[in-house]
Amino acid sequence: MTDQAYNFAYLDEQTKRMIRRAILKGLAIPGYQVPFASREMPMPYGWGTGGVQVSAAVLTPEDTFKVIDQGADDTTNAVSIRSFFERTAGVRTTTATCEASVIQTRHRIPEEPLTENQILVYQVPIPEPLRFLEPRESETRKMHSLEEYGLMHVKLYEDIARHGHIATSYAYPVKVEGRYVMDPSPIPKFDNPKLGDMHAVQLFGAGREQRIYALPPYTQVVSLDFEDHPFEASKADHSCGLCGATDSYLDEVITDDQGGRMFVCSDTDYCEGRRAAGFVGDMSADNPAAAMMAAQPTLEIQT
Amino acid sequence: MSTDLRPLLSVKDISKRYGSHIGCAGVSFDLYPGEVMGIVGESGSGKSTLLNCLVGHLTPDTGEVVFDTRVDGPKDTTTMSESERRMLGRTDWAFVHQHARDGLRMGVSAGGNVGERLMAVGERHYGDIRDKATDWLERVEIDAARVDDRPTTFSGGMQQRLQIARNLVTGPRLVFMDEPTGGLDVSVQARLLDLLRGLVRDMGLSAIIVTHDLAVVRLLADRLMVMKSGRVVEAGLTDQVLDDPQHAYSQLLVSSVLQV
Amino acid sequence: MIELKDVSKTFTLHNQGSAVIEVINDVSFHVAPGECVALTGASGAGKSTLMRMIYGNYLTQSGSIRIGDVDIVKAEPRTVIAMRREVLGYVSQFLRVVPRVPTLDVVADPLRALGVSAEEARARAQELLTRLNIPERLWTLSPTTFSGGEQQRVNIARGFVHAYPAMLLDEPTASLDATNREVVLSLIEEAKAGGAAIIGIFHDEAARERVCDREIDVSVFTPGLSSCSGSIGYQKETAA
Numbered sequence: 145m146t147d148q149a150y151n152f153a154y155l156d157e158q159t160k161r162m163i164r165r166a167i168l169k170g171l172a173i174p175g176y177q178v179p180f181a182s183r184e185m186p187m188p189y190g191w192g193t194g195g196v197q198v199s200a201a202v203l204t205p206e207d208t209f210k211v212i213d214q215g216a217d218d219t220t221n222a223v224s225i226r227s228f229f230e231r232t233a234g235v236r237t238t239t240a241t242c243e244a245s246v247i248q249t250r251h252r253i254p255e256e257p258l259t260e261n262q263i264l265v266y267q268v269p270i271p272e273p274l275r276f277l278e279p280r281e282s283e284t285r286k287m288h289s290l291e292e293y294g295l296m297h298v299k300l301y302e303d304i305a306r307h308g309h310i311a312t313s314y315a316y317p318v319k320v321e322g323r324y325v326m327d328p329s330p331i332p333k334f335d336n337p338k339l340g341d342m343h344a345v346q347l348f349g350a351g352r353e354q355r356i357y358a359l360p361p362y363t364q365v366v367s368l369d370f371e372d373h374p375f376e377a378s379k380a381d382h383s384c385g386l387c388g389a390t391d392s393y394l395d396e397v398i399t400d401d402q403g404g405r406m407f408v409c410s411d412t413d414y415c416e417g418r419r420a421a422g423f424v425g426d427m428s429a430d431n432p433a434a435a436m437m438a439a440q441p442t443l444e445i446q447t
Numbered sequence: 448m449s450t451d452l453r454p455l456l457s458v459k460d461i462s463k464r465y466g467s468h469i470g471c472a473g474v475s476f477d478l479y480p481g482e483v484m485g486i487v488g489e490s491g492s493g494k495s496t497l498l499n500c501l502v503g504h505l506t507p508d509t510g511e512v513v514f515d516t517r518v519d520g521p522k523d524t525t526t527m528s529e530s531e532r533r534m535l536g537r538t539d540w541a542f543v544h545q546h547a548r549d550g551l552r553m554g555v556s557a558g559g560n561v562g563e564r565l566m567a568v569g570e571r572h573y574g575d576i577r578d579k580a581t582d583w584l585e586r587v588e589i590d591a592a593r594v595d596d597r598p599t600t601f602s603g604g605m606q607q608r609l610q611i612a613r614n615l616v617t618g619p620r621l622v623f624m625d626e627p628t629g630g631l632d633v634s635v636q637a638r639l640l641d642l643l644r645g646l647v648r649d650m651g652l653s654a655i656i657v658t659h660d661l662a663v664v665r666l667l668a669d670r671l672m673v674m675k676s677g678r679v680v681e682a683g684l685t686d687q688v689l690d691d692p693q694h695a696y697s698q699l700l701v702s703s704v705l706q707v
Numbered sequence: 708m709i710e711l712k713d714v715s716k717t718f719t720l721h722n723q724g725s726a727v728i729e730v731i732n733d734v735s736f737h738v739a740p741g742e743c744v745a746l747t748g749a750s751g752a753g754k755s756t757l758m759r760m761i762y763g764n765y766l767t768q769s770g771s772i773r774i775g776d777v778d779i780v781k782a783e784p785r786t787v788i789a790m791r792r793e794v795l796g797y798v799s800q801f802l803r804v805v806p807r808v809p810t811l812d813v814v815a816d817p818l819r820a821l822g823v824s825a826e827e828a829r830a831r832a833q834e835l836l837t838r839l840n841i842p843e844r845l846w847t848l849s850p851t852t853f854s855g856g857e858q859q860r861v862n863i864a865r866g867f868v869h870a871y872p873a874m875l876l877d878e879p880t881a882s883l884d885a886t887n888r889e890v891v892l893s894l895i896e897e898a899k900a901g902g903a904a905i906i907g908i909f910h911d912e913a914a915r916e917r918v919c920d921r922e923i924d925v926s927v928f929t930p931g932l933s934s935c936s937g938s939i940g941y942q943k944e945t946a947a
Contacts, residue, residue, distance in 0.1 A: 277552060290530040294537075294567025298552070298559050301566065304573055305556050305595050370573040479785050637806040644805060648820065666805055670784045684763060684784045691765040695721030702722065 175320030193351030485668030
């Protein structure tokens with residue numbers, strides 16, 4: 145199946161070595177943004193070029209690879225990156241979280257806890273958490289080096305002033321091991337608590353911005369907040385319509401043009417696993433009540 | 448009489464050249480707690496270069512800027528680490544820019560602007576930060592109801608007052624001001640001067656004010672330094688230098704002011 | 708309390724061919740606590756100049772001017788400032804204030820500078836303004852809009868709000884009506900009784916007779932140049 149014209153995992157060995165050095169440096173200084181010479185990849189920026197380069201640098205022929213896009217294995221981005229590495233590296237791929245040794249993700253952390261044998265690779269659009277308020281890169285680097293992070297709280301302050309609560313719901317800034325403030329990529333803040341003390345290695349790649357940063361296993365990661373407005377890992381106040389899970393991050397799906405909607409697990413593998421184990425949500429086709437409602441499309445759907 | 452023994456800021460022989468051009472040369476002075484000193488001179492006289500050397504925006508070629516720090520006592524700020532100097536910059540020092548836009552975050556609410564320095568020194572209670580910000584808005588005569596408005600919706604005078612509130616919220620001991628009333632209407636200037644005078648007195652601030660406006664220094668400054676071609680040509684009590692100038696250039700400067 | 712020794716002053720006009728003009732030559736005298744001394748001499752004799760030298764507003768070329776134990780001629784700016792705040796009061800003929808500041812605060816200002824609480828300072832200011840017949844409705848307005856006589860009285864109130872041990876009075880009764888003139892004279896008498904050493908310029912002879920213990924004719928020390936008037940300074944009549 146492998147495209148023999150390419151080196152293993154597309155990138156040449158020199159490039160992979162360069163990226164691995166950046167990764168090792170990132171692991172040595174958790175949360176610190178390491179510059180690297182990002183390569184042109186056969187996909188546009190914004191489609192995960194950073195994550196793909198990091199994945200290419202850590203993949204070995206024995207690995208099993210999984211790609212998540214917003215929690216799903218079956219969306220365009222996930223499918224194309226998965227097939228990219230099937231062709232250029234010939235590695236085994238999977239959609240099952242527990243079977244994968246390297247997982248590239250966009251905007252989610254799997255619901256199922258990861259293990260020490262796994263690597264989670266994040267696609268990062270904007271690695272600089274301070275950019276929102278301080279556009280000068282020279283200044284933000286200085287702020288990181290001198291640990292001047294007052295500005296990060298200004299952003300949260302503005303949130304509360306405007307909305308009455310911290311309205312930042314994704315890419316919620318964290319402090320790593322009491323030192324670097326880090327953008328966890330646009331994962332929902334629901335996922336923030338999973339960043340800390342994770343058993344797996346977490347690597348972050350930003351292709352366009354040419355930055356790599358990392359969290360080694362069991363790193364302390366704290367979400368920033370105020371004493372009187374503590375961090376909350378929020379999610380929609382529903383259960384999954386398909387598998388009934390109450391502990392997973394949910395996507396809202398519009399079902400018709402009558403205001404009908406349902407909430408389903410964003411992590412498709414987690415949801416499928418639960419349904420296979422016999423859990424049933426109140427809107428699943430297997431649920432008699434829901435099936436009845438589906439047969440009467442004019443009926444207002446109750447949630 | 449009550450005069451402090453130790454200067455708050457002791458400037459020794461500051462010189463800065465730009466190639467063969469002299470920015471400023473051989474400037475020395477002591478500033479004592481509670482003193483306000485004006486630096487006047489025409490454009491290009493070196494007053495801005497001097498100010499930038501004092502606050503660390505420029506590194507002087509020679510000389511020392513010794514500040515009496517709270518913890519370690521007198522320390523040369525030109526040789527201290529950048530993190531230490533920047534720490535000073537958001538605690539004991541304040542810098543009021545001529546253009547409020549340079550000293551404010553225009554995309555952040557008035558409250559956020561004032562609160563930034565508090566958050567920078569580790570305050571983490573939203574309610575407290577907001578209360579202090581509101582209090583400071585009132586002290587600089589900005590309606591507390593505007594705490595969530597962005598400075599882009601403020602008039603020039605309000606922006607300048609907001610900048611002052613943002614700078615003074617952490618209770619600095621030394622304020623540097625670069626043409627603080629420049630570009631403002633005369634009526635707005637008067638209000639700002641009155642405000643500054645009151646704050647300087649009530650907080651016991653020391654200040655260094657760079658300006659070319661002699662009326663501003665007469666009302667705000669205890670002492671005056673007149674600069675020309677990078678050098679201090681005359682220094683002394685503000686009213687004495689203005690009413691009985693000794694150096695030819697000071698005489699010219701004073702006599703050039705239009706009388707109203 | 709105030710002691711002048713061999714005091715001389717020249718103006719050098721760098722922008723007018725470096726002309727050097729001697730205005731005061733070898734003045735020596737002293738004023739004891741509780742004493743009031745009048746400076747006399749024709750207009751332009753250098754009375755105001757001498758007074759400004761004592762206040763530190765004009766630089767003195769030689770000699771010494773001691774107020775208490777401080778020599779104004781050699782003192783550092785901060786010493787002069789502290790002395791003006793605590794020891795040496797000055798009532799000039801002209802009121803110079805920040806526009807917009809209410810009269811009450813203008814008068815209370817010297818006490819606030821001494822660290823007196825706002826309430827106490829205001830109370831004392833109200834007392835003086837009442838005595839000097841400034842109507843209460845004007846207290847919240849800036850004196851910049853007042854008539855000449857009202858400004859003069861605000862200026863006097865400001866000058867007497869703190870009991871300075873040494874005082875300089877430049878024409879304190881000029882342009883005042885009989886009632887207010889009487890108030891000012893009694894303020895001076897009270898200050899004397901309180902031990903203040905006072906130097907004054909009075910064109911009002913009756914006033915001079917009443918409050919002054921001695922007269923010093925300044926023209927004696929003026930090197931024959933009647934054209935050297937007090938207006939030779941660079942900003943005419945702008946004492947602080």
